[in-house]
Amino acid sequence: MGFDAITFPAGTIFLVTGGAGFIGSNLCEALLHKGVVVRCLDDLSQGKEDNIRPFLLSPDFTFIKGDIRELDTCMAACAGADYVLHQAAWGSVPRSIEMPLLYEGINIRGTLNMMEAARQCGVKKFVYASSSSVYGDHPVLPKKEGQEGKLLSPYAVTKRVNEEYGRLYKELYGLDTYGLRYFNVFGRRQDPHGAYAAVIPKFIKQLMNDEQPTINGDGKQSRDFTYIENVIEANLKACLAPSDVAGQAFNVAYGGREYLIDIYYELCKALGKDIEPIFGPDRPGDIKHSNADISRARELLGYAPEWSFERGIKAAIEWYKGNL
Numbered sequence: 381m382g383f384d385a386i387t388f389p390a391g392t393i394f395l396v397t398g399g400a401g402f403i404g405s406n407l408c409e410a411l412l413h414k415g416v417v418v419r420c421l422d423d424l425s426q427g428k429e430d431n432i433r434p435f436l437l438s439p440d441f442t443f444i445k446g447d448i449r450e451l452d453t454c455m456a457a458c459a460g461a462d463y464v465l466h467q468a469a470w471g472s473v474p475r476s477i478e479m480p481l482l483y484e485g486i487n488i489r490g491t492l493n494m495m496e497a498a499r500q501c502g503v504k505k506f507v508y509a510s511s512s513s514v515y516g517d518h519p520v521l522p523k524k525e526g527q528e529g530k531l532l533s534p535y536a537v538t539k540r541v542n543e544e545y546g547r548l549y550k551e552l553y554g555l556d557t558y559g560l561r562y563f564n565v566f567g568r569r570q571d572p573h574g575a576y577a578a579v580i581p582k583f584i585k586q587l588m589n590d591e592q593p594t595i596n597g598d599g600k601q602s603r604d605f606t607y608i609e610n611v612i613e614a615n616l617k618a619c620l621a622p623s624d625v626a627g628q629a630f631n632v633a634y635g636g637r638e639y640l641i642d643i644y645y646e647l648c649k650a651l652g653k654d655i656e657p658i659f660g661p662d663r664p665g666d667i668k669h670s671n672a673d674i675s676r677a678r679e680l681l682g683y684a685p686e687w688s689f690e691r692g693i694k695a696a697i698e699w700y701k702g703n704l
């Protein structure tokens with residue numbers, strides 16, 4: 381259960397791309413606790429130096445400021461690495477609808493550069509962030525790998541293309557790739573600021589500042605909100621997964637279903653606020669319900685998430701109380 385018992389030999393080198401972002405910085409931190417060598421590649425376009433500042437004190441941590449759109453940068457970062465946890469990308473469905481070309485360049489070309497660099501450098505495992513958005517408009521719940529529908533945003537297209545390259549790099553070149561389809565991750569260091577912030581940190585920040593949050597739609601949309609510890613577990617377990625399950629993508633979620641409106645009132649209660657939300661229009665590219673069947677990751681990666689939504693949200697609220 382969890383990832384406490386997972387160990388790697390001393391001197392093992394991990395490259396975390398997007399390591400100054402929300403998920404990447406949590407991966408760097410967990411890896412440093414395991415006593416391995418960690419390289420973080422990030423261009424700081426979305427991430428923050430503050431997220432990695434404490435790690436810079438560790439002799440096992442190196443920060444490389446660079447852009448995954450440059451193959452030379454990817455090659456230099458991958459040289460000698462045993463494992464790559466590729467998180468660098470631009471997120472946000474609505475922003476991708478506004479800027480499709482940028483998303484193509486970063487999320488598709490950047491990821492292809494990283495896979496190519498990993499292949500040329502002889503990396504053992506290439507674990508990369510995919511997304512539940514690849515399920516598009518497929519109506520079946522829970523979402524199960526192999527039942528993908530029509531894609532609804534440029535962001536979803538980029539993640540789908542990443543998965544196709546992930547499959548091809550295994551089949552054509554023997555690179556062990558594992559795509560992790562994250563479902564609405566939340567937890568410490570997730571950025572609450574800006575127009576494209578994820579809903580949980582945004583609501584927490586607004587409520588703490590006595591602002592009135594806007595819910596897009598009627599609030600009856602549901603998601604499989606996944607606490608960051610479960611995502612760390614999936615990444616570490618993918619590094620230890622057998623080669624014969626590489627080349628595919630795996631749902632990474634808790635396997636629950638939370639309604640946005642319920643979360644909103646839970647946050648109000650936890651923060652002692654009595655503020656009614658504003659209801660705005662639905663967002664284009666969004667689907668109404670999304671929850672995951674995690675049996676593939678359970679069976680093939682040994683993924684056994686320990687952090688329920690309730691447990692995770694308590695920890696997240698505590699963190700934001702001390703860090704906003």
Ligand SMILES: NC(=O)c1ccc[n+]([C@@H]2O[C@H](COP(=O)([O-])OP(=O)(O)OC[C@H]3O[C@@H](n4cnc5c(N)ncnc54)[C@H](O)[C@@H]3O)[C@@H](O)[C@H]2O)c1
Pocket residue numbers: 397398399400401402403404421422423424425426427428446447448449466467468469470471486490509510511512561562563564565566571578
């Ligand atoms: N947070 C979620 O709920 C969620 C859900 C599904 C998928 N994902 C995926 O997980 C990964 C990490 O997401 P996150 O929430 O931590 O986002 P984030 O924005 O906090 O982190 C992404 C990091 O990548 C860096 N980056 C962006 N473009 C880069 C480039 N060209 N070169 C180098 N670095 C670059 C950013 O500066 C940032 O630090 C992304 O691939 C995202 O698409 C996240």
